[in-house]
Amino acid sequence: MNAHRTAPACLPVILAATTVLLGTVGFSGDVDPGSLPDEIIANFEQDTYGDWQVTGEAFGSGPARGTLPGQMQVSGYQGHGLVNSFRGGDDSTGTLTSPEFRISRPYINLRVGGGGYAGETCIDLLVDGKVVLTVTGPNTEPGGSEALEWRTWDVRQWLGQTARIRIVDQRKGGWGHINADEIVQSGGRLEAADLARAFTVSQRYLWLPVKNGAPKRRMRFVVDGATVREFEIEYATGPADFQVFSDVSEFAGKQLTVECRLPGGDATLDAMVASDSVPDADGMYREALRPQFHFTSRRGWHNDPNGLVYFKGEFHLFYQHNPFGIEWGNMHWGHAVSSDLFHWQELPTAIYPPRFGDWVFSGSALVDWQNTSGFGKAGQPPMMAAWTSTGRGEAISYSNDRGRTWQEFEGNPVVSHRGRDPKVIRDQARNRWVMAVYDEDEGGRDVVFHTSSNLRDWTKRGRIKGYFECPDLFKLPVQGKAGESRWVLYAADGEYAIGEFDGEQFHPESGKHRLWHGNFYAAQSYSDAPDGRRIQIGWGRGITFPGMPFNQQMTVPVELTLRETPEGLRMFAQPVKELDRLEGEVCGWQSVELDAHRIRVELDPGSSNEVGLLIRGEWLMWKPSEHRLVLGDLGVPVPDTKTLPLDVLVDRGSIEVFVNEGAVAISKACHFDPARRSLGGISSKGANPEFKNIRVTPITPVWTALSR
Numbered sequence: 001m002n003a004h005r006t007a008p009a010c011l012p013v014i015l016a017a018t019t020v021l022l023g024t025v026g027f028s029g030d031v032d033p034g035s036l037p038d039e040i041i042a043n044f045e046q047d048t049y050g051d052w053q054v055t056g057e058a059f060g061s062g063p064a065r066g067t068l069p070g071q072m073q074v075s076g077y078q079g080h081g082l083v084n085s086f087r088g089g090d091d092s093t094g095t096l097t098s099p100e101f102r103i104s105r106p107y108i109n110l111r112v113g114g115g116g117y118a119g120e121t122c123i124d125l126l127v128d129g130k131v132v133l134t135v136t137g138p139n140t141e142p143g144g145s146e147a148l149e150w151r152t153w154d155v156r157q158w159l160g161q162t163a164r165i166r167i168v169d170q171r172k173g174g175w176g177h178i179n180a181d182e183i184v185q186s187g188g189r190l191e192a193a194d195l196a197r198a199f200t201v202s203q204r205y206l207w208l209p210v211k212n213g214a215p216k217r218r219m220r221f222v223v224d225g226a227t228v229r230e231f232e233i234e235y236a237t238g239p240a241d242f243q244v245f246s247d248v249s250e251f252a253g254k255q256l257t258v259e260c261r262l263p264g265g266d267a268t269l270d271a272m273v274a275s276d277s278v279p280d281a282d283g284m285y286r287e288a289l290r291p292q293f294h295f296t297s298r299r300g301w302h303n304d305p306n307g308l309v310y311f312k313g314e315f316h317l318f319y320q321h322n323p324f325g326i327e328w329g330n331m332h333w334g335h336a337v338s339s340d341l342f343h344w345q346e347l348p349t350a351i352y353p354p355r356f357g358d359w360v361f362s363g364s365a366l367v368d369w370q371n372t373s374g375f376g377k378a379g380q381p382p383m384m385a386a387w388t389s390t391g392r393g394e395a396i397s398y399s400n401d402r403g404r405t406w407q408e409f410e411g412n413p414v415v416s417h418r419g420r421d422p423k424v425i426r427d428q429a430r431n432r433w434v435m436a437v438y439d440e441d442e443g444g445r446d447v448v449f450h451t452s453s454n455l456r457d458w459t460k461r462g463r464i465k466g467y468f469e470c471p472d473l474f475k476l477p478v479q480g481k482a483g484e485s486r487w488v489l490y491a492a493d494g495e496y497a498i499g500e501f502d503g504e505q506f507h508p509e510s511g512k513h514r515l516w517h518g519n520f521y522a523a524q525s526y527s528d529a530p531d532g533r534r535i536q537i538g539w540g541r542g543i544t545f546p547g548m549p550f551n552q553q554m555t556v557p558v559e560l561t562l563r564e565t566p567e568g569l570r571m572f573a574q575p576v577k578e579l580d581r582l583e584g585e586v587c588g589w590q591s592v593e594l595d596a597h598r599i600r601v602e603l604d605p606g607s608s609n610e611v612g613l614l615i616r617g618e619w620l621m622w623k624p625s626e627h628r629l630v631l632g633d634l635g636v637p638v639p640d641t642k643t644l645p646l647d648v649l650v651d652r653g654s655i656e657v658f659v660n661e662g663a664v665a666i667s668k669a670c671h672f673d674p675a676r677r678s679l680g681g682i683s684s685k686g687a688n689p690e691f692k693n694i695r696v697t698p699i700t701p702v703w704t705a706l707s708r
Contacts, residue, residue, distance in 0.1 A: 033159060034188070035187060036104070036187055038185065038186045038187070039104060039105060039186075040185075042183045043078065043182055044181055046062070046063065046081070047062050047063075049061075052099065053096070053097045054095075055095045056169070057087065057093070059169070065080055066080070068084055068086045071146065072145075074147075075146065076147040077111060083178070083181065084114075084179050085179070090177055092177075093170050093172065094169055095166055095168050095169070097165070101163060102163075103155050105185035106155065106156045106186075107152050108152070108153040108155055108183065108185055109151070109184050110182065111148040111151075111179075111180065112136070112150075112178075112180055113137050113138070113139075114137035115136065115169075115178060116136045116137050116139050116175065117176075121177060122167075123135050123165065124165070124168060125164075127158050127161055127163045131166075132158065135153070137175070139175045145215065147214070149215050150191050150263060152189040165183060190263060192217075192263045193262070195260055195265075195269055196257055196258065196259045196260075196269075197257070197258050198258075199257075201251045201254055201255075203274045203275055203276045204247060204248070205274070205278060206274055206275075207243045207272060207273040208246065208271075208324065210236055210549075211235070211236035211241055212326065214235065216233065217261060218260065219258065219259070220259040221258060222258075224254065228251070228256075230355065231324050232324070233325060236271065237262060237264050242549035284298055285298070285703035287548050287549070289546075290545075290652060291654070292652060292701040293649075294554055294654065295336065295344055296545075296550050296552070299550060300322045300323045300325060300551070301328055301551045302319045302320060302321045302334060302551075303521075303522065303539050303552060304320045304362045304492075304521075304522035304539050305537045305538065305554060306318040306362050306524065307524075308364070308365065308526040309526065310527070310528045311403070311528065312402055314403075315340075316383075319336075320361070320362060326548075326550065330353070331361055332349050332352055332360055333351035334346070335348070335403065341557040341576055347403075347404065351385065351406055357391060358389055359389075360389070361387065363423075364425075364524065366383070366384050366426070367383055367528055368455065372433070372453060373454055375398040380400065382399060383398065383402070384398050384455060385406065386424045386435065386455075387422070388422065392416070393415055394416075394437060395414065396456070414456060419437055421469055421492075422435050423437070423471050423472055423473055427451070427503050430503045431453075433451065434449060434503065435449065435452070437471065438467070445467060446464060446467065447489065448460065461503075462505030464489070464508075469522065471490065472525055473487065475487050476534055478564070478569065479564075486498045486500070486509075486562060492523075494516040494517070494538075495513070496515065498513070513570060515665055516538065516665045517636040517664070517667075518636075518668045519540045519541055519542045520538045520540065520667040521538060521539050522538065523538030533559055534559065534561075535558070537554050539552065540553045540654060540669070543654050543669040544671075545652075545653055546671070556579065557578070559576050574647070574661060574662040575647065582699045583697040584699070585698075586695055587696045587698065589696040594650050594678070595677070595698070596701060597696060597698050598647070598697050598699055599615070599646070599649075599679065599695075599696050600647050600696075601646050601692070602645045602693045603622050603689075603691065605622065606690060607687050608684060608685060608686030609623065609686055610684045610685065611681075611689040614682050615650060615679055616677060618655060618672075619682070621682065622644050624644075629644070631657060632668060634668055638663075638664050639659075644660065645660055645661065653670065654669055
């Protein structure tokens with residue numbers, strides 16, 4: 001790409017945090033005040049406020065040292081101290097007023113955060129006792145950020161006069177507080193400005209620098225006068241933690257203008273790099289904490305698996321994805337494909353948000369084999385995606401090139417309601433489509449069923465109450481009973497029911513059950529999986545990787561079966577058979593150094609009341625008398641049995657356990673001590689525990705063979 005500067009369009013006010021070189025010099029009428037070095041009014045690094053006058057309770061007796069109890073993480077302040085009126089929560093009030101000072105520079109720069117209520121959560125400049133300038137924090141709605149950002153007052157008309165600064169908190173309730181730091185008289189402005197940089201697109205990727213914890217800034221890509229992408233990014237105005245990237249190849253040969261409101265002038269955007277490769281291509285997937293056989297995205301955040309479908313030899317994994325940072329936001333549909341459920345090739349983003357704030361939330365995918373939608377071409381069936389447009393409702397898109405590019409249906413939304421997460425399946429018995437979708441129209445947490453003959457026009461049918469987010473609906477044969485099957489209705493939290501589905505309503509035959517425990521959420525199962533298998537992948541919610549340029553992982557793919565138990569029909573989950581192919585030679589279990597390993601063992605407690613394994617410092621303990629298995633701080637019920645077979649998967653960042661052939665499944669986040677790599681057997685208060693049929697094997701890292 002070739003780059004040049006262009007005049008920026010008007011952007012929303014998104015301010016920045018930066019640093020400033022401070023000093024102290026007197027003011028003289030013979031000196032240009034704009035040429036003087038900065039002069040500190042206050043930096044709040046002392047234990048008290050000194051000569052500042054305090055009223056009320058909100059500000060306490062001295063500056064805060066960062067985040068206060070019950071507050072979101074505060075960032076963007078300089079040094080150790082700042083003004084933070086969240087003392088006692090959002091209902092405390094008060095004021096903090098400076099001693100008089102002489103205005104000696106043309107600008108006053110100050111870092112500001114917190115509530116955005118004029119006259120209530122604000123900072124005032126008083127001249128002759130009157131408010132002549134004021135500024136608030138940025139926040140009035142739930143969410144938001146506690147980041148402080150530079151604001152600038154133009155005080156040239158009051159040069160030479162005396163003034164005071166008053167920091168005000170007279171607001172109760174949400175965002176009823178104000179944050180301030182680094183109040184400085186300056187010769188120039190530190191508040192952010194609208195910047196733009198234009199490229200002629202000749203390379204595939206545009207790299208963008210990210211600084212974790214920096215203020216989120218709205219960035220736009222503009223082509224031919226239209227905004228083609230718009231997102232928030234913690235753009236690094238100084239040293240970056242890592243680079244993210246955006247595939248801009250669809251705009252090849254065109255001028256692409258990047259617009260953002262940032263501090264630091266035009267040079268701030270020079271940190272963007274055009275390239276035909278992704279950042280750190282040689283080191284990608286080889287980071288210190290990168291899981292070795294669980295799916296993680298190359299860069300950024302991911303959560304729910306979406307659109308699990310098998311087509312023409314490929315398992316497709318779509319997923320909720322923030323390509324521009326390691327926290328939730330900017331929801332796109334990421335995309336990866338695999339022939340074996342482990343060696344994933346990441347493809348370009350599948351579905352982009354149609355506009356900022358109208359995010360692409362969870363859903364499902366399928367193959368329209370009979371082209372009932374009419375979107376197929378040349379006799380080939382289209383792939384279809386059903387997803388939630390947060391600004392409109394349930395939407396569909398289609399692809400005629402094996403999911404590589406997607407076109408949105410012009411008639412979207414196909415269903416309008418208060419809800420999300422459509423799961424679409426084929427009802428072969430009635431020759432139509434069924435959508436099971438989470439719904440809040442009646443004020444509850446329900447799943448509603450809609451039907452369609454063409455995937456475009458939908459009719460509302462039945463409703464079942466008490467299921468929260470990301471429904472899945474599928475039919476399973478009963479193992480060992482030829483010709484017998486049941487329907488399963490599954491929800492994001494892992495609770496499921498077994499029963500019958502008549503095409504319009506699900507009829508449970510028993511209460512809800514739970515298979516998965518721990519860091520597990522929003523699982524989906526594959527449509528059109530080979531050999532009729534029901535393969536499931538979940539989001540390992542809360543499995544984090546501190547310091548890495550990626551965040552969260554998927555759980556290991558499992559095959560679901562329906563079996564008779566003493567309690568009735570229940571689902572079982574076992575790692576898919578494809579995992580067996582990644583196993584290496586059997587290790588000596590008491591001398592192994594664990595990294596990515598599989599441990600099979602049958603626990604026999606003998607007369608001990610506890611028996612288990614110590615895995616890299618994490619306790620996995622069976623308490624037979626309590627019918628409970630404990631992994632770290634997580635305890636789950638297990639069957640009443642004399643011995644307990646376990647299948648344990650250890651990877652960087654997690655342990656997964658499958659109990660008694662998958663009657664119970666656990667996914668657990670673990671931040672391992674790098675120095676603790678051992679595996680050992682443990683027991684207490686008894687004798688003769690046994691570890692039978694133990695087999696420990698390394699799992700071959702899948703990323704080494706990944707095609708990029």
